[in-house]
Amino acid sequence: MAFSKPSQGSALEKIRKDYLECSICHKEYREPKLLDCLHSFCKHCLLEYHTTNYKDAKMLICPLCRKETQLPETGVEDFKSNFILTGLAGQLEQVSLSANSKLVCKLCKEKNEATYFCCDCLMIICANCNEIHNQIPASASHIVATLKDISDGKIAMKKTKPKRHPECQTHEGEVMWFYCKTCSMMICQACTVIDHCKPQHEYIDCNQASSTYKQSLAQLFTPLEETMKKLDQSQATASTMKDNLNIAAKRTMAEVKNRADEIRAEVTAQESRIMDEIKTILKDRNKKLEEFEQTVRLNSQQINHSLQTAKDISKNSSVPDFLASYPRISKDLKLLGDQNQPKIDLTLDDLGFTPGVCDISLGNLSMKEPKWELSLEYGEGINGACDIDASVPGDEMAVADNWKNRVVIYDSKGQQKKTFPLSSSKFLTNLLVGGILL
Structure with a gap:
């Protein structure tokens, strides 16, 4: 994970500082782990943080946003590793130079000053080589950015390319080409006929799933x-x-x-x-x-x-x-x-x-008196509400409907959840007053 530190003011310093520093130890990440809130920290830092603050708890509160993350059964070690950060460090390691050196093109013999970085080849190149690089069919689709854009944070670095489709952990040698929508996981050809067969499971091609879910995510x-x-x-x-x-x-x-x-x-x-x-x-x-x-x-x-x-x-x-x-x-x-x-x-x-x-x-x-405003309406279809109990557990509300001899339970957003029919309206009122529902 370690790499030679770029000189102050270089095009890579901003990326190193913004992306590769743990917010707990303020040093470069060592085995970065990812929490549910998408914040990452060194594994060692999370272990110490958990032991000090939440030793016997089954959850861990993020030091930055205070959001809770369920602790895996095996502890902090089983949090997902942030391979994006690991890949980013590997890319910067290949282009970081000593403090007194300049960035030199890795392709041309003239060793011109490098002003571009190919995120796919993981290589710094000069302007002339960039033109040739864009004309070669095999590299024409590569993502190439100027070092200035990288320094200004305009380019989000991506991790080193893994295999296009990983191998199945259940069936040795099988490649996971499909995505099971029922189980929310990638599966192989063997999985489709053994563990994830239709009609109990619905699966589609991984690329189609990726495209569909990206559109779904974009709608949010x-x-x-x-x-x-x-x-x-x-x-x-x-x-x-x-x-x-x-x-x-x-x-x-x-x-x-x-x-x-x-x-x-x-x-x-x-x-x-x-x-x-x-x-x-x-x-x-x-x-x-x-x-x-x-x-x-x-x-x-x-x-x-x-x-x-x-x-x-x-x-x-x-x-x-x-x-x-x-x-x-x-x-x-x-x-x-x-x-x-x-x-x-x-x-x-x-x-x-x-x-x-x-x-x-x-x-x-x-002084002006505070103005009351209608926030939420409850009880659509109830014309004879005779009593209301807002102390029902779980942020729910119980409404006694005198006309229909029933008790209706609503959630915190006003949606009807349950209905209890009763034989007497008098018993209905006593039920709420006496707290029998609770």
Whole structure:
């Protein structure tokens, strides 16, 4: 995994720093392991992290995004290895040079300065050799990038090409040409007639599966990108409201002070009370707005990381690697897309002052009352709801339907899950009041 470190400012330094440093030890990866959240860490670092923080737990929380990953039965060692990082290190190892050397073309005899890198040949070449390289049929389809684009992060490096189709682990010598949609795994010809035969199993060609699932994955990108835009807008709104709140608070305190100066002898106690109230409100609302900003920021970072990772894997990984990653990535993106995004109370930045009616009254604070908005409607088809119990386990809600003598259970999204018919409406109400359902 080790390779000679490129000189400071070279075209490879940015790639090494951005892609090959473990976020725990801040050194080059050693046996990188991949968590469900798609973050990678050295195996040794994860072992120490798990032993120190989650020794007896059956899950491990990512040090970066705090997402939980189920711990394999054999421990950290059984997490999937990140072969993309391993392949990237191998490619950089072939083009990294000593600190005082320049990048030299590996093809021409003239040893011209190299300005391109072929991601398929794993070779640095000059401009002249690049033209010849593009004219040769065998290499015309290769991915070639300028070293500057690589340095600027515009090119996502791919790992060294493995065999196009790996061999089956169950049937020796058989190549896995098919993908079982029922089991979400690659299979060989023998598997199709032994362990994954029709009609119990449905399988298709691996290339067709890769193309189909890439399109399926791409359909999840747009909703998440729209969610990110809304999160950005929410964060901007919260920031503006914080500024407005501070301005309003300063203005209000000035008005209170001016009023207090006029009648200070009689209302010193009132002034002190109202000023403390303003500061308490300011502190409380700033805290709420900061917590909202933090929630939005974390959601945005999580979605951005998962989205960018899914895009990179869809674009650059080989068919086996993509198919191996697809179920986990697809599940992750769908969960993120289904998450309810935080909403902000638009009255948090409103604060003002109303002078008192009589001469000895300092006044009262004036604020907009929070506006209630309909978030979700429950109980379609229920016209005689006589009681509701929201304490049912599992974020569910029980509704007593008096007209139809039944109890209906809804999930947290308002979808009907179960119905219990009952013989008496009186018993129905007592059932919920007495907590018999629980």
